Amino acid sequence: MSKKRTNKNKKTNANSPVIEAVNIEKDFGDNHVLKGINLSVNKKDFITIMGRSGSGKSTLLYVISGIEEATKGEVFVQGKGISGLNDRDLSIIRTQKIGFVFQFYNLMQSLTAKENILLPAQVRGAEYEELEERYEKIIDLVDLRSQQDKIPSEMSGGQQQRVAIARALINNPEILMADELTGNLDNVTSENVMNILKNINKELGVTILHVSHDRELVKYGNRIITLNDGQIIDDTRIQ
Ligand SMILES: Nc1ncnc2c1ncn2[C@@H]1O[C@H](COP(=O)(O)OP(=O)(O)OP(=O)(O)O)[C@@H](O)[C@H]1O
Numbered sequence: 300m301s302k303k304r305t306n307k308n309k310k311t312n313a314n315s316p317v318i319e320a321v322n323i324e325k326d327f328g329d330n331h332v333l334k335g336i337n338l339s340v341n342k343k344d345f346i347t348i349m350g351r352s353g354s355g356k357s358t359l360l361y362v363i364s365g366i367e368e369a370t371k372g373e374v375f376v377q378g379k380g381i382s383g384l385n386d387r388d389l390s391i392i393r394t395q396k397i398g399f400v401f402q403f404y405n406l407m408q409s410l411t412a413k414e415n416i417l418l419p420a421q422v423r424g425a426e427y428e429e430l431e432e433r434y435e436k437i438i439d440l441v442d443l444r445s446q447q448d449k450i451p452s453e454m455s456g457g458q459q460q461r462v463a464i465a466r467a468l469i470n471n472p473e474i475l476m477a478d479e480l481t482g483n484l485d486n487v488t489s490e491n492v493m494n495i496l497k498n499i500n501k502e503l504g505v506t507i508l509h510v511s512h513d514r515e516l517v518k519y520g521n522r523i524i525t526l527n528d529g530q531i532i533d534d535t536r537i538q
Pocket residue numbers: 327330332350351352353354355356357358359
């Protein structure tokens with residue numbers, strides 16, 4: 300049985316949060332995973348979400364990006380309540396407002412780096428000129444120009460992760476969400492990828508939410524949120 304969708308919108312202005320989660324709860328069957336999350340994400344925030352395995356970090360990202368529906372509460376993306384959206388509008392949020400990067404890259408193995416990066420924009424039906432301009436900017440930001448004609452199996456883990464980041468940015472999203480971006484990378488490669496995220500945050504003004512186990516990496520962001528057993532137990536600004 301589907302949950303009744305209600306349309307709730309908030310007035311927005313330049314200082315409105317990019318994302319606001321209000322009393323979010325998420326159950327999987329009897330498993331009460333998120334237990335009342337309240338979170339306001341400001342434009343250009345670079346948030347690291349930390350917490351033990353099973354504390355609900357990935358679930359929180361999925362719920363606030365509309366991949367999973369909240370059991371209770373409401374998520375507002377740029378002032379729009381996402382539970383009130385029809386499937387078409389929800390898909391615009393997922394594909395254009397928010398870029399998502401997963402731990403295991405999820406690249407198409409038969410496509411080159413360039414083809415992988417362009418794919419979400421082609422699905423959207425973007426104009427060729429707009430796309431080329433955006434691609435040229437992003438390929439340098441992720442430092443992959445020399446790799447653009449390779450397929451994933453010809454690239455290192457760090458290079459593949461940078462392809463996944465570029466792909467998440469091609470539709471010019473306001474927000475980039477990344478789940479354990481550096482989980483499979485060595486320290487030096489992780490730092491390289493984190494510096495790229497920092498540039499994306501600074502130069503493109505993209506708001507970033509990054510789930511990580513690695514306390515060493517919090518220094519790249521401006522805010523650390525700690526989850527414990529489905530609740531936010533700490534929210535610290537570090538700049
Ligand atoms: N699709 C699902 N169906 C059922 N239970 C789920 C599902 N996704 C997550 N869970 C449960 O929700 C809880 C939180 O999982 P989640 O993946 O959000 O944790 P996490 O903090 O990201 O952990 P990790 O650091 O190991 O990735 C776990 O108990 C998990 O078993």
